[in-house]
Structures are given as C-alpha cells and as structure tokens.
Amino acid sequence: MSDGKKLHFGAFMRPASIHTCSWRHPAGLADANFNFKAMVGFAQTLERGLFDAMFMADHVSLLNMPPEALKRSATVTSFEPATILPALAMVTEHLGLIATASTTYNEPYNIARKFATLDHISGGRAGWNIVTSTNPQEALNFGLKEMMEHDKRYRRGREAYDVVTKLWDSWEDDAFLRDQESGIYADLDKMHPPHHEGEFYSVDGALNIARPIQGYPLIVQAGASESGRQFAAEVAEMVFAAASTLEDAQSYYADVKSRAVAYGRSRDDLKVFPGNFVVVADTVAEARKIKRELDDMVNPASGMGSLSVQLGCDASEFDLDGPLPEIPPSNASHTSRQKLVDKAREENLTVRELAQFVGGAFGALEMVGTAQTIADEMEEWLMSEACDGFNVMFPYLPGGLDAFVDKLVPELQRRGLYRTEYEGKTLRENLGLKRPKNRYVK
Numbered sequence: 506m507s508d509g510k511k512l513h514f515g516a517f518m519r520p521a522s523i524h525t526c527s528w529r530h531p532a533g534l535a536d537a538n539f540n541f542k543a544m545v546g547f548a549q550t551l552e553r554g555l556f557d558a559m560f561m562a563d564h565v566s567l568l569n570m571p572p573e574a575l576k577r578s579a580t581v582t583s584f585e586p587a588t589i590l591p592a593l594a595m596v597t598e599h600l601g602l603i604a605t606a607s608t609t610y611n612e613p614y615n616i617a618r619k620f621a622t623l624d625h626i627s628g629g630r631a632g633w634n635i636v637t638s639t640n641p642q643e644a645l646n647f648g649l650k651e652m653m654e655h656d657k658r659y660r661r662g663r664e665a666y667d668v669v670t671k672l673w674d675s676w677e678d679d680a681f682l683r684d685q686e687s688g689i690y691a692d693l694d695k696m697h698p699p700h701h702e703g704e705f706y707s708v709d710g711a712l713n714i715a716r717p718i719q720g721y722p723l724i725v726q727a728g729a730s731e732s733g734r735q736f737a738a739e740v741a742e743m744v745f746a747a748a749s750t751l752e753d754a755q756s757y758y759a760d761v762k763s764r765a766v767a768y769g770r771s772r773d774d775l776k777v778f779p780g781n782f783v784v785v786a787d788t789v790a791e792a793r794k795i796k797r798e799l800d801d802m803v804n805p806a807s808g809m810g811s812l813s814v815q816l817g818c819d820a821s822e823f824d825l826d827g828p829l830p831e832i833p834p835s836n837a838s839h840t841s842r843q844k845l846v847d848k849a850r851e852e853n854l855t856v857r858e859l860a861q862f863v864g865g866a867f868g869a870l871e872m873v874g875t876a877q878t879i880a881d882e883m884e885e886w887l888m889s890e891a892c893d894g895f896n897v898m899f900p901y902l903p904g905g906l907d908a909f910v911d912k913l914v915p916e917l918q919r920r921g922l923y924r925t926e927y928e929g930k931t932l933r934e935n936l937g938l939k940r941p942k943n944r945y946v947k
Contacts, residue, residue, distance in 0.1 A: 512887055512923050513894030513936060515558045515603070515743070515778055516551050516906070518544075519583060523898040524782070525811060526802035528579040533901030538579045541592070547902060548593045551600055554910035555924050557935050558601030558632060559593070560725075560745075560896060561586035565610055566642035571821045574810020587619045594627035601932035603632035603725055603743075609658055610638060610647050613668035617712050621673060624717035629931030632723035632743070633669075635736075637662045639817070659732040661705045666724075666740050668706050671699035673721050674943045675711035697945040719933050720941040729757070737775065738764030742938055745896050746779040747844075749870045754779055754891035776936060779886075781895035784873040785908045792873045795900055800861075808860035815863055816842055825857040869898060876916040884922055 517523060519538065528535045537543055551559055563586050567575060575581065586604035594602055602623060606616050616633070624631035637658035638644075644652045653661070680695035698711040726737050727745035737744045738761055748754035762772045786792035805825075813820045818833055829849040832842065849859045872879045886892045899905030917923035928935050 508888070510887055510922075512883060512917060513776065513778070514554075514556045515560050515601075515745075515894070515896040516547075516556050517562070517780065517896050517898045518547060518559050519562050519580075523902075524799050524900060525578070525807045526799050527899075527901045527905075529802050530799060530901035530904075532904045534903065535579075537902040538583050541584070541589070543903070544584075544589065544593065545596050547906060548597050548600055550903065550906055550910055552597050554906075554914050555927060556600060556897075557894070558603050558630075558723075558932060559590075560603040560632075560634065561590065561605065562634070563605035563607075564640060564643065565607065565638070566640055566646050568810075568814055569640050569642045569817075570810035570813050571806065571819060573806040573821075574804075574813070577804055577807045578810065587623065590631075591623055591626045594623070594630065597630075598628075599630070599927045599930075599935070601630045601632055601723065601935070602627055603634055603723065605634040605636055607636050607638040607643075608662040608665035609636075609653060610643060611665075613665050613706055614672060614708060614712070616665070617669045617672035618714055620669075620722045621712065621714045621717045624719055624722045625715070629718035629933070631717070631719070632725050632932060634725040634727070634745075635662060635666060635741075636727070640814075655730070656732060659736060663736060663739075664703045664705050668699060668701050668703070668708050670721055670941075671701060671944070672708070672712040673717055674945055675699065676716050677943055677946055678716055681715055716943065719931050720943070723932050723936070723938070734761055734764060737761050738770075739768055741775060742933075743776045743778060743936070746777050746892070747869065748779045748891070751886060751889065751891050754870075754886065755889060758890055758892065773937065774939075776893040776938075778894050778896040779892050780869045780898060782869045782871045782898045782900070783879060783895075783909060783913070784871075784900045784905065785876055785879055785913045787875065787912075789874045789878060792875065795905075796871070796873050799900055803861070805857070805860070808857075808863065811863045812845075812856075812860040815845055820856065820860070823856045825860075826855050829854070829856055829859060876912040879913055880916045880920060880922070883917070884920065887922065 527533055534540060534543055548559055568580050590602040590604050620631050620633045641652045675697055677695035680692050682689050682692055696711050699708055701708045723743060724741055725743045726741035728734060728737050729747055744761060746757050748757055758777050765775045766772060784792045784796050809820050816832055823830060832846060872882050918925055933940060
C-alpha cells in the first residue's frame with residue numbers, strides 16, 4: 506500500500522508518436538492524429554481518469570526520415586498544438602494542457618503571449634514544453650542553411666526562458682483596476698517592461714496581456730544530455746524522462762533532483778515523468794497479443810526511418826544484417842543516440858534488430874500486462890524513487906486509453922497510489938507545485 510505518495514500521469518497524445526503503427530490497429534482510429542471530435546473525446550476520457558495533463562508534442566517540419574518510411578508515418582499531418590488546446594480547454598475543466606513551442610523557431614514575445622492566453626482561457630491549466638529543436642529539416646523551413654549547434658541552441662533556449670518569464674511578470678497580479686467610475690483601466694505603476702538585451706534577444710515592451718493565472722504556465726522540459734539536465738535542474742517543473750530500466754530511471758531521478766537542490770530549489774519543485782508505453786488487458790497474454798499485433802505491422806522501412814530519426818543520419822544505407830557502423834556527428838540528441846549505440850554494442854544487435862526495437866514504441870519503457878501486474882510495476886517505480894509519475898503512451902486510440910482508465914486507474918486507487926479527485930483548480934495545484942512570485946513585487 507502507498508505511504509502517502511501518489512502517482513501522477515501525463516498523456517502523450519500524438520498517436521503517430523506513440524507507436525509507429527498505432528494508426529493501423531483495427532480497433533483504433535486511423536485519423537486520431539487529425540480528428541478534432543475524437544480529440545475532444547480523448548481529453549474528456551483523460552479527465553475522467555483524473556490525469557494531470559494532456560501533452561501535445563510538436564515539430565515544425567516533416568520528420569527527417571527516408572521517403573519510404575515517411576509515407577507510412579501519421580506524423581505527416583497533425584494540428585498545431587497552441588491552436589488546438591484552447592479549443593479543448595472549452596470541453597474540459599481540470600485537465601492540464603501542455604504544448605510544445607521551440608525556442609529555436611519562435612520569438613519569446615509570441616511564446617509568452619500564446620501561453621498566457623491559454624492559461625487564462627483554461628482557468629490556469631497551461632503548460633509550456635520547452636524544446637530547442639534537433640531536426641535539420643526544421644532549419645530549412647525558416648531560412649537557415651543548417652541547424653544551430655547544440656550548445657548554442659541551449660544558450661538561446663535558456664535566454665528565451667528568461668525573456669518569456671520576464672514578460673509574464675510584466676504586470677502585477679492586481680494591475681488591472683477596470684474602474685468604470687474613474688475611467689482608469691490599468692495601474693501603470695504596476696507595469697514592468699523587461700527592457701531585455703542579451704546574446705540572442707532584444708525585447709523592450711511589456712506583454713499586452715495580464716499575468717497568467719498560474720503566475721507562469723507549468724514549465725516542462727525533456728533533456729537527457731548534460732546541457733539538458735542542467736536546464737531542467739534550473740527551470741523545469743515537469744521533466745519528461747527517457748529510461749527503459751528501473752536502474753537508469755533511479756539514476757536520472759537522483760541526478761536531476763540533486764542538481765535542482767544545488768540551484769536552491771526543493772526536490773519537490775521538479776517532477777520526473779518517464780515516458781511509458783502501457784498496454785493493459787484482462788490477461789497478460791491478451792496484452793502481449795496487442796503489443797505483438799502492433800509490432801508485426803511495422804514495415805522494415807518504418808523501423809529504419811525511426812532509427813534514422815533517432816541516430817540523426819540516414820540509416821537506410823546500412824547493412825541490415827551487419828553490426829551498427831560508426832555514426833557520423835549530427836544535431837540529434839546526443840544522449841538518446843548514444844543509448845541506442847550502446848545498446849547495439851552491448852547486445853550485439855544487427856541494424857535490423859535495432860531498427861525493430863526502435864520502430865515500434867521508439868524504444869520507450871513498456872509495461873504490458875493486467876491492471877494488477879502493471880500496478881505492481883508502477884508502485885515499484887514510485888516507491889524506489891525512479892519517478893513521480895509517467896507520461897503515458899497508449900497502444901492505439903481510443904481503446905488503449907479506455908482500458909487504462911477503466912481497468913488500471915481503479916486498481917491504483919484501490920492501492921492508495923492514485924487520486925480519487927482533483928486536488929485543485931489549476932495544473933500547478935494538482936501537481937502540488939507553488940505559484941511563482943512576480944520578480945518585481947517585494
């Protein structure tokens with residue numbers, strides 16, 4: 506039974522990024538990635554399951570994979586998240602709404618304005634997933650000849666965070682008087698333009714929207730590299746981690762939490778959510794059958810396409826039945842890429858075997874079984890300080906989500922490991938995170 510600790514769940518809701526063939530499962534929706542009415546249902550089911558948040562990843566180009574793989578990928582069409590989430594805010598009351606916005610291809614003023622708006626529309630449920638973008642195809646869509654190098658991207662991202670939060674602090678919470686009798690709408694003494702001059706940005710004027718309900722929308726980040734971990738320790742409040750073993754997860758959890766403490770933060774100021782591909786059914790055999798059905802649908806070209814994305818180079822020319830060759834330098838996530846290289850070396854995998862591993866659920870942590878067996882695993886992860894919760898990926902939609910909510914959630918509640926109602930009104934309140942103070946208010 507729980508010692509008072511509770512699991513928290515986010516939901517990774519880009520079906521094409523859940524499993525390569527999630528869209529092909531006969532019980533799933535082929536257009537789940539691009540069906541607004543279906544998304545309304547997904548969001549409402551997540552709220553019925555008391556999930557903390559729905560997370561919509563994003564990229565601003567087609568994925569960098571060979572054409573034979575790209576034509577089989579549902580990633581070729583998806584809604585822009587900062588547009589779709591305000592609509593979903595209208596059909597939910599408690600569910601957090603997290604969207605990706607790249608600091609590489611967005612200006613801080615635009616980011617600050619969009620997410621402040623989402624926070625007000627949703628009543629305090631917005632979250633910003635900060636990314637620095639690693640796909641070279643994205644650079645070509647924005648007039649650049651090549652990707653910005655890794656450390657420079659992180660410096661730019663760190664400065665973007667500073668500017669965005671300064672903009673969110675542009676107005677004190679009680680700056681807007683709206684006094685109809687006096688005719689004074691705003692107290693300009695409580696306005697604080699950022700007057701920012703930095704390495705990458707020059708932003709002078711105050712944001713033209715009131716301070717977000719949460720102070721700042723939740724700050725979300727996924728970074729496994731040294732720069733990424735430092736960034737997470739400094740500013741992130743929810744970290745999407747990638748760990749496929751308990752030991753790796755415990756090591757990551759201890760590392761980023763200790764780094765956060767070194768920056769003067771509390772360990773509880775940062776929540777760690779490993780990605781977790783969950784298949785729950787009435788029997789272990791049935792759950793494994795669902796996973797096997799999905800994996801059997803993976804075309805070799807799709808597996809190689811996913812491997813190309815992960816390695817940051819075209820893997821289609823590699824000898825499928827030979828060992829993984831030396832990988833050329835790239836702008837792909839160095840840590841994620843190195844994990845794949847290490848796995849291939851340590852387990853003596855061929856390129857074909859490595860592509861099969863990546864081509865399904867992208868090499869993520871998997872929990873496949875009954876509500877009871879999966880609850881056992883999740884409890885072990887929570888109690889052994891490997892996570893604060895999980896960013897859940899479902900095998901297909903809506904059935905995989907329905908099974909999670911209808912079968913696993915009640916079992917976790919029975920064990921005292923999961924909430925039976927939302928704790929607060931805002932995303933921060935439900936996660937037990939404090940509201941940031943305005944830097945300009947003494």
